Amino acid sequence: MTDRKRHAPISRDTMAYVLAGGRGSRLMEMTDNRAKPAVYFGGKTRIIDFALSNAINSGIRRIGVATQYKAHSLIRHLQRGWNFLRPERNESFDVLPASQRVSEDQWYAGTADAVYQNIDIIEDYAPQYIVILAGDHVYKMDYEIMLQQHVDSGADVTVGCLEVPRMEAVGFGVMHVDDTGRITAFVEKPIDPPAIPGRPDTALASMGIYVFDTKFLMDQLRRDAADPKSSRDFGKDIIPHIVKHGTAQAHSFNRSVVRSENEYDAYWRDVGTVDAYWQANIDLTDVVPPLDIYDRNWPIWTYSEITPPAKFVHDEDGRRGQAISSLVSGDCIISGGSLMRSLLFTGVRQRSYSSLDHAVVLPHATIGRSARITRAAARRHG
Known part of the structure; x- marks a missing residue:
């Protein structure tokens, strides 16, 4: 170091x-x-x-x-x-x-x-x-x-x-x-x-x-x-x-x-x-990732947008807002959806009953109700 x-x-x-x-x-x-x-x-x-x-x-x-x-x-x-x-x-x-x-x-x-x-x-x-x-x-x-x-x-x-x-x-x-x-x-x-x-x-x-x-x-x-x-x-x-x-x-x-x-x-x-x-972003979800973006001795400077915290809502079978081994950025709302080994950029909306598995979702994209995304990068259309 x-x-x-x-x-x-x-x-x-x-x-x-x-x-x-x-x-x-x-x-x-x-x-x-x-x-x-x-x-x-x-x-x-x-x-x-x-x-x-x-x-x-x-x-x-x-x-x-x-x-x-x-x-x-x-x-x-x-x-x-x-x-x-x-x-x-x-x-x-x-x-x-x-x-x-x-x-x-x-x-x-x-x-x-x-x-x-x-x-x-x-x-x-x-x-x-x-x-x-x-x-x-x-x-x-x-x-x-x-x-x-x-x-x-x-x-x-x-x-x-x-x-x-x-x-x-x-x-x-x-x-x-x-x-x-x-x-x-x-x-x-x-x-x-x-x-x-x-x-x-x-x-x-x-x-x-x-x-x-x-x-x-x-x-x-x-x-x-x-x-x-x-x-x-x-x-x-x-x-x-x-x-x-x-x-x-x-x-x-x-x-x-x-x-x-x-x-x-x-x-x-x-x-x-x-x-x-996709692979380089997904690698960051490892328990010990190959790139340490949390290293305070070598910070990665950037523009830090003012956003509210990420939010997870709903807690019922099949409709539970939850994330496992994932990175979720500010202003994301996980509304009854689940994500595993995924990375969400700022402002993502994930609707109920949807699931993400090894997914990279770019800023301000919306994951629709009951959608399934596996091993892919997704971005907002338009």
């Missing part, structure tokens, strides 16, 4: 830049009206809250969030829940929508371009270091440890990585490293991912987390922007170029993952499909 009372000066001289413009199309209807980072997770938080909370808990007090796809829900959440950083304390929180700052006919063309188009804002703050983060993953990580490795190694870039089953690595950047942790090869989303030597079923995947000296990154972004062949992407262009022409260091997630006394594995989830999203 990490002592959160003190932070090294390195964190105070760092800016976290969160890339939150992606749709997450594999989540289908859940991202029809919002970007993937704005999707609800775990009862009351949004997916982006994990990356942002990691930054705050790591001592980073300058944060920028780049948005693009259907950003209204995300921006509203950020404005309501992340407005506590204060300029008078040398803190900042900037929401940076795609706004054609560089060209009148160009939005963010890629992940690197989403940073390049806001170079002037970053340079105004003048942080010594910058951490590039993906806003659509669920995990707890102390970025301060990764920052310290970056400074100690003297690398041009430090890339967060973790081991994954080889055939699951098709959706990630995949790297090879030498005995010193230096990245010797990097390929983005390969059709046939290269395995870790001696471990044919495992690949070393990028987490989409990069630490740079700010000046070095600004130089790389300007160089990349001048290249007509570039796709303006960190994984496809920036990182491979540095691997070839500079020094790129790997940082193992195992070194900086935050675990409470109840967590055993290094928890990281992409939740990029409906099945993965």
Whole structure:
């Protein structure tokens, strides 16, 4: 467990830049009206809250969030829940929508371009270091440890990585490293991912987390922007170029993952499909869940809507409001229905004689009288 009372000066001289413009199309209807980072997770938080909370808990007090796809829900959440950083304390929180700052006919063309188009804002703050983060993953990580490795190694870039089953690595950047942790090869989303030597079923995947000296990154972004062949992407262009022409260091997630006394594995989830999203939420109903969202030493900050408590009513055979091994959020009313191993977000209404079993129910949905939902995610229509 990490002592959160003190932070090294390195964190105070760092800016976290969160890339939150992606749709997450594999989540289908859940991202029809919002970007993937704005999707609800775990009862009351949004997916982006994990990356942002990691930054705050790591001592980073300058944060920028780049948005693009259907950003209204995300921006509203950020404005309501992340407005506590204060300029008078040398803190900042900037929401940076795609706004054609560089060209009148160009939005963010890629992940690197989403940073390049806001170079002037970053340079105004003048942080010594910058951490590039993906806003659509669920995990707890102390970025301060990764920052310290970056400074100690003297690398041009430090890339967060973790081991994954080889055939699951098709959706990630995949790297090879030498005995010193230096990245010797990097390929983005390969059709046939290269395995870790001696471990044919495992690949070393990028987490989409990069630490740079700010000046070095600004130089790389300007160089990349001048290249007509570039796709303006960190994984496809920036990182491979540095691997070839500079020094790129790997940082193992195992070194900086935050675990409470109840967590055993290094928890990281992409939740990029409906099945993965459902499973990650249902896992939270375990007696000892793989992700401890109750860890007071590493809180997950979010916008906390003012709601009344959850309510359970009726107590007769077949019509008893009850929940077993479940998470039920505020403003839910369980009116003569039952739920087992299920997770209900804010404002759900469950009518009499209905039952939920291994169900994830998104905010303000209504479960009708006598309905049966098993092993599914449900949302409000309309």
